[in-house]
Amino acid sequence: MPAMLEVKALRHRFGTGPGAHTAVEDLSFTVEAGELACLVGHSGCGKSTLLRCVAGLTRPTGGTIRLHGTEVDGVPPELAVVFQDYGRSLFPWLTVAGNVEFPLRSAGLDRRERASRARQALDWVGLADAHRRFPWQLSGGMQQRVAIARALASRPALLLMDEPFASVDAQTRFELEDLLRRVRREQDTTILLVTHDIDESVYLGDRVLVLSSSPASIVADLTVDLPAERDQITTRESAEFVALRGEVARLLRHRAVVGEAS
């Protein structure tokens, strides 16, 4: 059976001629159904470019992306994306429920089905009571939970997340990380998440794919051998966690030094 997601020899270059910039180079990996895979890399290394290519929002200049064996050409309907900037991703004139239902219209679901899916998705993220409120009445962390509910409501085969917790305070980030791991377990969602935060990649992931500095390619594919049940305090203190974050940090530092020298 083909992998859920297969990225092969991906390359993306912005512009042409002397001003051209290669953001992604010879990048390959696969994600299997049910996995939560984290891609970690320095700011500016090409993470968003890579994710936009996978989402079909940017057409790569080379390589192939296959979802269930079918080449991605345009935005695949079985895919949902959560961006870092929740403030701009929600419509201020729609209620929380309206925002979550919005993408379901184009999926051709009738009004009742849309409302029931939205209620269920808001329940998953602990916002069942906030459905009538407007985004601007909510905290940043709650707004990002709405964005996650909106992505989950379409029941995507693959959920892509681009630094989804980078704009919230540390305590809220911990809550959202635990929420993501719980929802993912309960709904059996496949997730590909990019972050610049080493600790976050290890805490969240079943796998951590380490990216080189610009242009991005994969330098290591590490299995996270931590228990499925994780805890923000005890997991982060465990010897396995500390060893793994050290390994990722060393890989990133080494790559940054090599990148500067070349």
Ligand SMILES: Nc1ncnc2c1ncn2[C@@H]1O[C@H](COP(=O)(O)OP(=O)(O)O)[C@@H](O)[C@H]1O
């Ligand atoms: N539309 C664009 N045109 C030209 N260069 C771009 C564009 N988008 C991103 N870049 C460049 O590509 C590199 C990777 O950017 P990006 O994928 O946003 O990195 P990251 O998400 O890892 O911070 C950066 O050097 C950035 O300046």
Ligand SMILES: [Mg+2]
């Ligand atoms: Mg980015």
